Amino acid sequence: MTPLHKELADAVVAMDEERAVAAARQVVAQGLDPYLAITEGLSAGMRKVGELYDTGEYFVPEILICSDAMNAAIAVLKPHIKADAMRKPVKVLLGVIEGDIHDIGKNIVKILLDAAGYEVIDLGRNVKVERFVDAARAAGGGIIGLSSLMSTTLENMGRVVSGLKEAGLREEFRVMIGGASASARFAAEIGADGFGRNAKEAVELADRLSRTLPCAQTR
Amino acid sequence: MRADAMSPKERFAAFLAGKPMDRFLCVPLILNHAARANGVKIGEYNRNGRLMGQCHAGAWRRYGHDLIAIFSDTAILAEAMGTGLGYLEDDVPLVERPAVPSPGDMGRLITAQAHTLGRLPLFIEAVRTAVAAVGAEVPVSCCVPAPFTTAACLRGTDQFARDLIRNRVLAKRLLALSTVTACDFADDILDAGGIPVIVDPVATGSVLSLRMFEEFAVPYLRELHAVIARRGCPVVLHICGQTSRILDAMVETNANLLSLDDISMAEARDRVGGRVGLMGNVRPAQTLLKGSPEEVAREVRALCEIGRGCPRGFILGSGCEVPIATPSRNIDAMMSAVREYGGLK
Numbered sequence: 128m129t130p131l132h133k134e135l136a137d138a139v140v141a142m143d144e145e146r147a148v149a150a151a152r153q154v155v156a157q158g159l160d161p162y163l164a165i166t167e168g169l170s171a172g173m174r175k176v177g178e179l180y181d182t183g184e185y186f187v188p189e190i191l192i193c194s195d196a197m198n199a200a201i202a203v204l205k206p207h208i209k210a211d212a213m214r215k216p217v218k219v220l221l222g223v224i225e226g227d228i229h230d231i232g233k234n235i236v237k238i239l240l241d242a243a244g245y246e247v248i249d250l251g252r253n254v255k256v257e258r259f260v261d262a263a264r265a266a267g268g269g270i271i272g273l274s275s276l277m278s279t280t281l282e283n284m285g286r287v288v289s290g291l292k293e294a295g296l297r298e299e300f301r302v303m304i305g306g307a308s309a310s311a312r313f314a315a316e317i318g319a320d321g322f323g324r325n326a327k328e329a330v331e332l333a334d335r336l337s338r339t340l341p342c343a344q345t346r
Numbered sequence: 347m348r349a350d351a352m353s354p355k356e357r358f359a360a361f362l363a364g365k366p367m368d369r370f371l372c373v374p375l376i377l378n379h380a381a382r383a384n385g386v387k388i389g390e391y392n393r394n395g396r397l398m399g400q401c402h403a404g405a406w407r408r409y410g411h412d413l414i415a416i417f418s419d420t421a422i423l424a425e426a427m428g429t430g431l432g433y434l435e436d437d438v439p440l441v442e443r444p445a446v447p448s449p450g451d452m453g454r455l456i457t458a459q460a461h462t463l464g465r466l467p468l469f470i471e472a473v474r475t476a477v478a479a480v481g482a483e484v485p486v487s488c489c490v491p492a493p494f495t496t497a498a499c500l501r502g503t504d505q506f507a508r509d510l511i512r513n514r515v516l517a518k519r520l521l522a523l524s525t526v527t528a529c530d531f532a533d534d535i536l537d538a539g540g541i542p543v544i545v546d547p548v549a550t551g552s553v554l555s556l557r558m559f560e561e562f563a564v565p566y567l568r569e570l571h572a573v574i575a576r577r578g579c580p581v582v583l584h585i586c587g588q589t590s591r592i593l594d595a596m597v598e599t600n601a602n603l604l605s606l607d608d609i610s611m612a613e614a615r616d617r618v619g620g621r622v623g624l625m626g627n628v629r630p631a632q633t634l635l636k637g638s639p640e641e642v643a644r645e646v647r648a649l650c651e652i653g654r655g656c657p658r659g660f661i662l663g664s665g666c667e668v669p670i671a672t673p674s675r676n677i678d679a680m681m682s683a684v685r686e687y688g689g690l691k
Binding site: 189191307313 | 440504512552555558608632635
């Protein structure tokens with residue numbers, strides 16, 4: 128990690144948007160690799176943020192501000208990245224299942240998956256089963272992350288898995304579930320590929336699952 | 347199975363007075379499930395006060411639980427103050443248009459007499475309807491969204507979470523205004539013969555640090571709780587999710603009874619059971635919705651054992667709302683199990 132990468136990471140952890148943007152501008156001014164600045168600097172910072180969340184030092188407000196700082200710096204760097212310099216990221220379709228409106232957890236998972244280099248397609252909250260399947264068809268392959276806080280909606284998660292099967296898309300996707308009312312047992316019951324207890328576990332799970340994807344979709 | 351020797355109302359009065367009871371009070375939080383139990387669509391239930399009251403009276407006749415809890419969703423105060431909700435045919439409404447998407451919108455917030463606006467009068471009608479129908483036998487309560495939760499619905503939860511760090515002045519203005527509406531609404535519920543139950547799902551330890559809970563939730567809860575206590579009513583505070591981190595601070599809000607969700611009840615008893623009554627926490631999803639009646643009974647039995655060691659009292663409850671689609675047999679199993687294992691001799 129170069130000093131400038133460290134500065135980017137530290138600025139994200141410190142929730143300091145101005146510092147992050149200033150460091151990003153330095154990267155551009157010095158003609159350094161903007162893509163590396165994201166992966167080695169900003170993402171490293173967000174990984175640390177994920178750890179602080181996991182250990183109960185950072186909570187939702189802190190994570191949101193850290194991610195704002197990261198995104199402000201990315202906005203400075205992105206125009207300078209050559210298109211072919213970026214590896215093709217694994218797509219993650221993320222959404223809160225129909226019947227539930229609690230999306231804070233999903234948003235944290237989105238932030239951390241973004242930071243870990245995934246291309247997150249956020250379908251929002253109260254997402255119908257059919258919309259997950261349609262979005263899966265459009266994406267072609269990757270990971271589907273289903274979240275539900277409320278227990279009333281668990282059945283709908285199972286319907287996404289069967290919907291994928293019916294559409295002949297099950298092999299192209301790995302399905303992970305999360306949320307307070309879900310469990311590993313329930314994931315197995317509905318034929319999902321894994322359960323993440325929290326946002327950090329969700330990212331680790333996505334990393335594990337993406338290695339099992341058909342090779343055309345892996346990074 | 348032992349038969350009940352007291353009515354819910356008698357049992358509740360005995361609990362509050364610290365007098366002997368035949369068994370633990372049993373309060374599965376039957377909220378929107380009251381509509382389902384009566385074959386009524388949620389979207390109809392939550393926009394018709396009389397129907398709401400009738401559904402709760404009907405659900406009580408069906409299950410015989412010890413407290414009626416009238417509720418639709420936790421955005422009702424924010425809605426009265428200007429937040430737009432989206433209604434669904436057979437599910438709870440969603441926050442769609444927060445009243446204060448940017449700080450400049452503060453002026454558009456409705457604050458004067460907010461407790462007479464939106465759907466709030468419907469809830470008062472629901473309380474009156476349920477009290478008239480079955481109030482002689484069972485106490486009737488109505489949920490009051492706490493200031494933190496209301497402020498989050500006014501601003502949009504993500505934005506409000508950012509405000510706690512970036513715009514604390516705005517956050518506190520929203521909290522203060524939300525507190526005024528909540529206090530007025532609690533007063534209205536008491537006037538109608540109901541018990542206000544304070545619910546603060548957004549201010550959970552799953553979302554907030556203890557420090558932030560102490561700064562942004564506790565002072566406003568205290569103010570609201572004081573209004574209820576002044577009327578001689580016990581103060582019940584429900585916070586869902588993980589509450590281990592904020593448990594002691596919840597006691598500092600001067601609640602008389604804490605309704606808890608995702609926490610070990612034995613831990614809660616050992617830490618705060620000497621200062622406050624405890625209620626909970628049969629798991630709503632894993633056990634009530636997905637489990638078998640035997641699993642429900644097992645969990646009830648274990649909780650009753652813990653409850654007997656609570657110096658300030660214990661009420662057997664569900665950790666959070668009884669899921670709408672919960673099979674009736676599991677609620678029946680909860681009631682039967684408390685008669686079997688919840689004796690207090």
